[in-house]
Structure formats: C-alpha cells, structure tokens
C-alpha cells in the first residue's frame with residue numbers, strides 16, 4: 439500500500455495548480471452555503487415552455503454570479519450521493535455501486551472536515567430519511583457536526599410531494615435553522631422536489647408541462663420551475679435574515695434528470711437528434727457561485743472553462759483562503775490560470791476544450807463529427823490514471839496512511 443500511495447501522491451502533486459492570487463482568500467471567514475439541486479441539467483437554463491422561462495430566477499442570477507456553462511456531473515450509480523462525494527473529497531465515486539454505502543468507514547479529508555478544522559460549524563441539511571444513501575453513517579466519516587434530516591423539519595399538511603418535503607418549506611425552515619448556527623458555518627442543502635417521477639401539486643405548477651408522449655419529460659420542466667421558485671425564495675430569506683452578505687453561495691446540479699431512455703422526447707424538445715456526442719453535452723449541469731459584494735457588483739461573469747464536480751473542493755478552499763497544496767485530490771481550482779480544460783466522467787468518457795471521447799469514439803466539438811481516435815489518445819491515458827488512482831485510494835482506504843500538512 440505504501441508504494442501505491444507514493445505513486446498516487448507523485449501524480450497528484452505533479453498536477454497541482456497555483457490559485458489565482460486575486461481570488462485566493464477573497465471569501466476568507468465567510469459562511470459557505472452549498473445547494474445540491476436535484477436532477478438539474480444545464481439545458482434548462484434559458485429554455486422556455488410556451489414562451490415562459492423554465493428557470494427565470496436562475497437565468498436572472500447569472501449576472502450576479504460566476505456561472506459555469508461547461509461544467510459536468512461525474513456521478514455513477516450513487517447519484518446524489520456521488521455528487522456529494524465528489525464535492526467533499528475531490529475523488530471520483532466508484533464505477534459500480536455507491537461509495538456512500540460501500541466505503542462509509544474509510545478515512546476522508548472532506549471539505550467539511552477541513553472547514554471544521556478551521557473554525558467552521560458544519561451541517562448537512564436534507565429533509566429525507568437520514569439513512570437514505572447511508573448518509574447518517576457517511577456524514578460521520580465526512581466529519582459533519584450535524585445532519586438535519588426529515589425528523590428535524592416540521593412537515594405540515596400539503597408540504598410534501600413525491601419523495602418528501604417540498605423545496606419551498608425546506609428552504610424556509612433551513613434558513614431559520616441556519617440563523618441559529620454558530621458562524622462561520624458550512625451548510626449543504628439538498629433539494630428534492632425535482633426528482634423523478636417529477637410529481638407536483640396543481641398549486642405548485644408555475645408553467646405548463648411540455649407536450650410529447652413522454653410524461654416524464656413533460657413533467658420535468660414543471661418541477662425544475664418549482665425548484666427555481668424555491669431558490670428565488672431562499673435567496674430572499676437569506677437576505678432577510680442577514681445571512682447573504684457574509685456568505686458565499688454555490689449551487690450545482692447533481693446529475694441528469696432525463697436519462698437516455700427519453701431521447702425521443704428530448705429530441706422533440708431540443709429540435710435535434712440526440713447523438714452520442716449530444717448525450718455527453720447533456721451531462722452538463724449548472725454551476726453558480728455567488729460571492730456577495732463581488733459577483734453581484736458587476737464582477738460576475740460566464741466562465742466556459744471545461745470543469746466538473748471534482749474541481750469544486752479545491753476551488754472553494756482557495757476562495758476561502760485555505761491552501762490545499764498537499765491534499766490528495768483529483769480536481770483543480772477552476773479559477774487557476776493553469777486549470778486544464780479536461781474533465782473525466784465516471785464511465786471513462788472525457789471532454790476537453792476541443793474534443794469529446796465517448797463510447798470509444800473521438801469527436802471534434804466544433805463539427806460534432808467523429809475524428810481520428812488518435813486525437814483523443816493523449817487524454818485517454820490520463821483519464822484512466824485518474825480513475826484508477828482514485829479507485830485505489832478508496833478500495834485501499836489509503837488516506838489512513840497519508841498525512842497532509844497544509
């Protein structure tokens with residue numbers, strides 16, 4: 439195990455990037471609020487149903503944010519929990535099963551742990567059964583101080599739909615709980631209403647369903663619209679309770695909501711055939727980073743660097759002024775001038791600034807056509823190495839033997 443770890447360490451350290459000096463520490467000491475947006479895909483941004491925006495709030499938030507439009511989810515079978523794993527650890531989830539179940543006893547150097555060591559109170563907030571995805575155990579390994587699950591919320595009549603508590607009351611009660619927390623805090627809030635099968639009560643429908651013979655796709659837009667409304671109210675609560683100014687807020691889509699089984703209706707919606715190339719592009723999820731007093735003062739912008747969920751941990755640590763130069767992680771700070779336009783998906787597909795590799799085919803991005811596979815070769819090796827090394831860390835519980843000293 440020792441020699442394996444040494445190889446991995448050499449690889450990781452050789453790929454470290456320098457933070458942007460202007461942004462390093464820009465949010466030092468602030469609260470960190472992360473929202474995992476259930477099944478939120480990038481294509482909904484700026485899309486419309488019968489002339490109405492599907493995400494009016496998120497669309498308007500772009501001007502107040504760093505908004506990343508080439509940001510990919512990297513999840514596997516562990517879905518929401520895999521996204522959490524990526525964000526906490528900057529490691530890949532596993533190729534099969536859910537790491538939250540299979541390796542909840544490992545040692546991790548999570549974002550929650552690092553922030554806890556730096557004076558933060560850390561809490562995960564999700565109004566579902568606490569043992570779903572084994573979160574009750576995994577959150578202990580990730581070193582959260584507290585997990586607010588369904589038993590911590592007052593769920594009144596009419597406040598549940600589908601899988602559980604509706605997002606609007608969830609955000610309202612979560613904000614009240616956050617107001618009582620010691621600061622600085624790191625909270626992670628996980629939404630639920632935009633979950634398959636995308637059921638809503640009539641009073642929560644702000645837009646029409648899409649019209650096709652696929653009810654799942656039709657309803658998806660209405661639940662996305664509901665979560666968008668919930669986010670709008672959340673930002674209003676944060677401002678009202680005085681929690682906005684002294685925080686940084688990160689919103690990310692956890693994974694796709696519409697699988698490839700729905701390609702026919704998706705083709706109808708997008709007005710184009712869903713090719714394997716297109717399928718990869720549909721794995722983009724929205725990422726918003728709001729730094730009040732900075733991004734909402736005319737300094738927000740759209741960032742089109744190719745990046746993924748694995749990059750969030752180092753990006754946030756740098757903004758909070760916490761170095762990660764000795765950490766074992768596979769992502770890099772998206773704001774770094776050295777950040778490479780390269781993201782590896784869990785199934786081995788990858789995306790660069792010019793190429794997409796999927797199903798053993800190499801595609802050129804600007805033409806969307808297959809090109810000589812040799813063009814993808816230089817990246818194939820490093821995609822494989824990253825996934826293998828990350829897997830070895832998890833399977834061998836190798837962070838037990840690694841003591842970073844930041």
Ligand code: GP9
Nearest residue numbers: 516517518519566570633
């Ligand atoms: C359940 C929620 C949804 O707690 O995270 O899970 P998913 O099926 O999207 O992984």
Ligand code: MN
Nearest residue numbers: 476477518692
């Ligand atoms: Mn999910």
